[in-house]
Amino acid sequence: MVCVYFLDRWEQKWVRSIFDWVPAILLSYIIPSIISFAFGLDLSQSDIHGLSKDFFIPLTIVAVMASLSLHQLKSIGYKPIVVFLAGSFFIALFPVVFIILFDSTDLVSNTFSSNGYWKGVPPIVGSWIGGSTSQLVLKELVDCPENIFLSVLIMDNILVNIWTILMFQTIKRSNVLNKSLRITDQEIPERINVRNGKLLSPWVTLVVMLIMVFITDSLLDAFVVKVVVLSFVGLAFGNFIPRWNFRFTLKLGGILILVVMSILGLKLQFHMFGFDSAFFGFLLIWLGGHFVFMLLIAKLLNVNMAWVPIASMANVGGIATAPAVTAAYRGSWMPHAIILAILSMATGTFWGMLTIYLLESLMV
Numbered sequence: 001m002v003c004v005y006f007l008d009r010w011e012q013k014w015v016r017s018i019f020d021w022v023p024a025i026l027l028s029y030i031i032p033s034i035i036s037f038a039f040g041l042d043l044s045q046s047d048i049h050g051l052s053k054d055f056f057i058p059l060t061i062v063a064v065m066a067s068l069s070l071h072q073l074k075s076i077g078y079k080p081i082v083v084f085l086a087g088s089f090f091i092a093l094f095p096v097v098f099i100i101l102f103d104s105t106d107l108v109s110n111t112f113s114s115n116g117y118w119k120g121v122p123p124i125v126g127s128w129i130g131g132s133t134s135q136l137v138l139k140e141l142v143d144c145p146e147n148i149f150l151s152v153l154i155m156d157n158i159l160v161n162i163w164t165i166l167m168f169q170t171i172k173r174s175n176v177l178n179k180s181l182r183i184t185d186q187e188i189p190e191r192i193n194v195r196n197g198k199l200l201s202p203w204v205t206l207v208v209m210l211i212m213v214f215i216t217d218s219l220l221d222a223f224v225v226k227v228v229v230l231s232f233v234g235l236a237f238g239n240f241i242p243r244w245n246f247r248f249t250l251k252l253g254g255i256l257i258l259v260v261m262s263i264l265g266l267k268l269q270f271h272m273f274g275f276d277s278a279f280f281g282f283l284l285i286w287l288g289g290h291f292v293f294m295l296l297i298a299k300l301l302n303v304n305m306a307w308v309p310i311a312s313m314a315n316v317g318g319i320a321t322a323p324a325v326t327a328a329y330r331g332s333w334m335p336h337a338i339i340l341a342i343l344s345m346a347t348g349t350f351w352g353m354l355t356i357y358l359l360e361s362l363m364v
Contacts, residue, residue: 002261004028005255026157028258029150032265042080043266044146045360052263053140054217056256058230061349063253064133065234067246068346069339076336079185081304083309084340088129088296090290091315092351095121096358100283111278119144120152122352127156128290128316130348131341132257136264137227138352146267155280159364165322167309171329174306183304199245206252208237208282227349235346250342287316306330314340 007015008024074080099118099266100109122142127132139149170177194336200208212233220226221304238244247249306329313322314337326337 001028001258004031004262005258018203020171024258025152028261029153029265033267036266045264048263049267052260053223055213056136056260056263057140058213058216058226058252059209060133060235060256060260061137061207061227061251062212062237063229063256064131064207064345065231066238066244067250067253068235068238068342069246070235070239072335072339073343076339080307080311080336080340081343082181083294083298083303083307084343087290087294087311087315088295088344088347088351091128091286092125093353093358094286094289094364097123098176099359099362107278107282111276111282113363115276116145117148117276117279119358120148120217120279121359122356123149123152124156124286125355126348126352127152128287128348129344129351131345132261133253133345134352136257136260137265138356141224141353142356151276151279155283159283160312160316160321163287163316164313164325167313167317167325168328171306171309171325174304174309174329177305181299181305183299183302183305185304189356199243199247200241202245202248205245208241208276209234209249212237213345224353227353231346231349290315306333310337311340313337313342314344317341 004024004027036039095118099112102108112121119142122138123135123144125136126136144152162250178185212230216226216230216233218231220328238246238249240261291308291312293312298305298308306326310326310329310333313325317325322337322341324333326333
């Protein structure tokens, strides 16, 4: 995990080219399994997995949720946020609608039902809306098998890389889309103000979050209840504690995700891996529909079409790629893209929990 963390921040051109296509989170998952395989180790039942579920994942949830500032979110304006939420809504509910409409097809009866790929859908929802934290939480909640989770990770990585390239090209053509769709909105979002003054020290911030994780662990047993409680606690920390250190909590969340994924990689067994082309085709339709749906909502709201690729990357890409795509259109909007991406991180788990509830009513 330490090697991956520092390599991901190395500015060497050949190293950067690797991480542009193979993200740190995927390497963190695969490398421990390679080491285990090379030394003939079976760590799938190790106590460290219980530690991860009881300690590291809850701390990650608090850190990510505490990174969202509701005050800064208001600066974006309601229209771009509605476009963003429309994209999240489509991602969360499309698989459910698809299964209802095409219940008798081979994709649903074989791939989803018989092969168990429906359990790979919530981690995809978590990845596309909430990022790696939500993906890991939802994997635990739905009890997604390791072989399906690895397939989902690889397919997700392929799609996100392709999608990022497409969104770069789309946002460059935003003015053409505005003209062809007769979008007259020229509103510029408010400037996002950064907190000045002395912030809480990283140590104090960490201790506050640790205390809450230990209290929650001692009082609550159900993992899903812990997820919900800690999500709201983290949101309260970030918005009601004066001088809260947003930068530190966001950075800590990124490190903890690598830790959790590295531990999870100890369960992986490569001989179980499979790549389902039918499921990959379904992902293509799902992602394409997500974009078209946001396009329609943006047209109805008469909002600048640049917000569609920005909102899509905030959903699908995350905190690194959303501002990068935004910079290709208007650099001053980059802070707004980051806030949308953090909103995505904060809401992804809840969208995924809705997807799990609806899918279980259909598939179980």
